[in-house]
Amino acid sequence: MLVENIMTPADKLIKISPMATVREALELMKKNSIRSIIVDKVNPHGAYGLITFKNILQSIVAEDGDIDLLNVYDIASTPAISVSAKLDIKYASQMMIKNSIKRILILDNNELKGILTMTDIIETLMEPID
Secondary structure, three states: HHHHHHHHHHHHHHHEOOOOOOOHHHHHHHHHHOEEEOOOOOOOOOEEEEEEEHHHHHHHOOOOOOOOOOOOHHHOOOOOEEEEEOOOOHHHHHHHHHOOOEEEEEOOEEEEEEEEEHHHHHHHHHHHOO
């Protein structure tokens, strides 16, 4: 099975400007009941990033950062790890495990196509069980 068959498509994802504050990112996460947000590219040849609860915890709680003074680009994982939509899920899963990550962006020609999460993969595995 290919990544494109189980990924969440880009049109359903929440994106944020790298210039937004961490507070704005947290508000978006709370409003949409999500645990990560895609950080938009600064220019067409730039890189997408990802901001997660882990980034926020590390920067704000562990390092005493200020959610109103820090911008998203200060704490986001940029460039975010990404794969092609045409990749077999097996290889995407291996990459996620080896890098200890729960989410991976799906890009095609440096354009966002979606996101794949460990939850997406597990839910696919559980479908035959139902």
